Amino acid sequence: MFRKLYESDRGKATVTIDGVAIEAEVGEPVAAVILRSEPAHARIHPVSDQPRAPYCMMGVCQDCLAVVDGVASTQTCRTAVRDGMVIQRQRGARSISNVPTV
């Protein structure tokens, strides 16, 4: 959905989104990377069951939530890329850690 204008000036990074590697720039918002990926959405909404992508990029709308390095409900517009970051789209309600579900 989006493309970068220039070569990174903060250093190159490679991150994965649902296992697919994608080139990124150290320090850019993770949400920006999601918007360059396919499909360009961050999560599946827990009530409507529909995909949601970053909308405001300002930390207000809460639609950019994804699982980043194992931490669920991370606001990707407020999270800076690090090399090797593992991003997973959040499907529905997040789960708690390490416990069998009911």
Add this chain to the structure above:
Amino acid sequence: MSSHDFDVVVIGGGLHGLSAALHIAREGRSVVVLERAWVGRHASGASAAGVRTLGRDPAELALSLEARHMWHAIAELVGDDCGFHSHGQVRIAESEAEIEKLERRVALIQGLGYRHEELVDRVELRRLVPALAPHCMAAIVVREDGAADPHRTIIAFRRSAEAAGVVIHEGQGVVAIEQRAGRWAVRTSADAYVAPVVVNAAGAWAARIAAMVGDDIPLGTKTSMMIVTERVEPFLGPVVTAAGRALSFKQTDKGTLLVGGGRQGIPDLDRETSTVNLQEIAASARTVCELFPGVSDVRVARVWAGLEAITTDMVPVIGPSPQAAGIIHVFGFSGHGFQLVPVAGAVVADFAVRGRTDREVGALQAQRLMVQRAAA
């Protein structure tokens, strides 16, 4: 000012007021409910909505067990299941001393003839609540207990009350109650309502209403705080409390987690509001993280504090005024009134319609609190 005649005026549009109005209306009486803010504004709307018989004071136990039957058929009573689900309530013990406390409790209850509270060991506890921290050793379980959705419950009771002919006036706070030719005239700022019977279901303000008819009933204010989180994939069935800590923890049918336990905010009865004490609620959050480590990075969506009444013995007042004929009190549920809603209204209807009840409310009469005050 115009005046209106009814068989019964109910003061307070919370769940207890609505329940009383519903039961009375279904017995063919005309009822008006007067609510100062809006229906369910205070304790009812801030409730954790636990449907619990576990741990009840023997003074209200028989009522609570009857209420449990009513909850299991709540759709018949109010036309909606109110989000009630029954995955049990569990009170955990984290030490030998706490296990002994639980054992004493079960012995007490069984001695009174009740068998609904069951002691379970670590293995069974782990099976019931897999997400619980492994140091928890045992628990009392009541499998038929559960929880409901407070707002759905409020809507259901309101709708059924109105369907039964109850008139509900919101935005009308009661300012005075006077005797008028053998009946009670209940005045709001806008109007006056006249009836032979008045039900005092005014929650945290019930003592002020009681004073208007000459009953001096000591009543405190509680403003218990709650935390609600983002939606989480289902992992917790029963409602969990702890023998040694202030905690009530559940997962709602929407997946959100609700943390309560009675830590206090800062009340303001006159402004009808309360503010959160963050240091106190932080302690509740710490308790949850210690007992359910997997919940640590779940996001808190909101923290609030409700306003409710507490009595000196932490059980309610349900029954007629000792001296003001036609006044029936139903208040003071001290943080655990939600489950009693269906049956408390039935008790009030017994008094309003028949002047008496067969239900066990002997220990819940206003006199006991008023005598204490006189003696003090």
Add this chain to the structure above:
Amino acid sequence: MSRQFDALILGAGPAGMSAAIRARALGLEVAVVDEQPAPGGQIWRDIERSTAHGRSAALGSDYAAGAEVVAAFRSSGATYLAETTVWQVEPGYRVYIRRGNEMSILSAKTLLIATGAMERPVPFPGWTLPGVMTVGAAQILLKSAGQVPDVPVWIAGNGPLMLLYVNQLLDAGGQVAGILDTAVRANRWAAVFHLASALASWDELVKGIRWVSRLRGIPVVRGVRDIEAVGESKLEAVRYRTENDIDGAVTTGILLVHEGVIPDIHLSLALDCRHDWNEVQQCFVPTLDEWGQTSMGGVFVAGDGGGIGGARAAGAAGEIAAYGMARVLGRLTGTAAGAGAAAPRRLRARALAIRPLLDTLHCARRQVTAPADKTVVCRCEDITAGTIRAAAKAGARDPNQVKAITRCGMGPCLGRQCGAIASRIIAETLGRSMVETGLSRVRPPLRPITMAQLAALGDSKT
């Protein structure tokens, strides 16, 4: 960590930075708290990095001017806490902050809210589809990630920010497929009355005219009244209807929307400050005195959070607030503070001269604040306008009551996206004013925090 300051400034944008610079010059102990990793707010976002890489000129002269202010702020001696989230404010005043997982409380006798504006939430059918985002979001992507839409983009809305972004996007080599201009055409006649006063801000006028001239060659549909985003699981097309009942549709995978910016009043609401309803700007604005002080003594607002005015007005307001705070603290006499504030007050008045013209031209069309029944209003809980209307019709008269019944506002955005629209729907359904209706109560946390972070508050020293 917990510390006592003379002044706590929330926000390191133009207003916050100017206030900090002046407050420090007046000898106050100042802390500035901001969520971003570097100063600049929204308008000068990432400016230090852009300047270092020679990219700031492409983002316009207003942007480039920020570099000086940021430099002065850096050397002002203010305690600057970046990447710090404010999640509660209490009278006293106490500000609860989070840095990473560290929780602490800052306190001061005076507080300046300089958290700026937010995009006006614009619910319309389909706005939750991936591919729909705000112009502000696209601008942030340009500034913070140097990225642009990879296809020609459609833009729906109106307002100076939209024009600015179009210019920035074109300068950066992006393409605009077309614009659905939602400005109410009749407003242009009303705007003429404000032309004379706007001339006091002639340089802003010239700039605006220059921006508009860049639109030549781009298809513009004027007088658009309704829009609808359509697609299976992402945006595929946009349908629209104009004021003249002409229907149209365009194929696109990206739609940027913008209906102006409104003050972000979350913090001033949390402190129970009084707010007024601005009918032309269609938003609540905190009630402020000539220092920018709210109805809560010691709490000030400067910048767009006190009323939309732009960066220049924000900087001046920050300075005025610094004088006001020094006066409240007893560090300056009223006379001295008044003398110091005279120049920034004049500057602010000049900078705001163009506002009546802009506000009238860009007064939001009705559909923005009174969405159709099927439109999702609460994005977090997926609640439609119809559900809210039904609750109001059924007798719910208070926004808190509607929230309890419908769940609108109970999600993680804490009602910031939906609160004002929900109140508007309630107000219209009940035939009441926005002032009468009010907004639902703001409760902590003001930003989401985790259970463990809340627990950690108990570890902090107060």
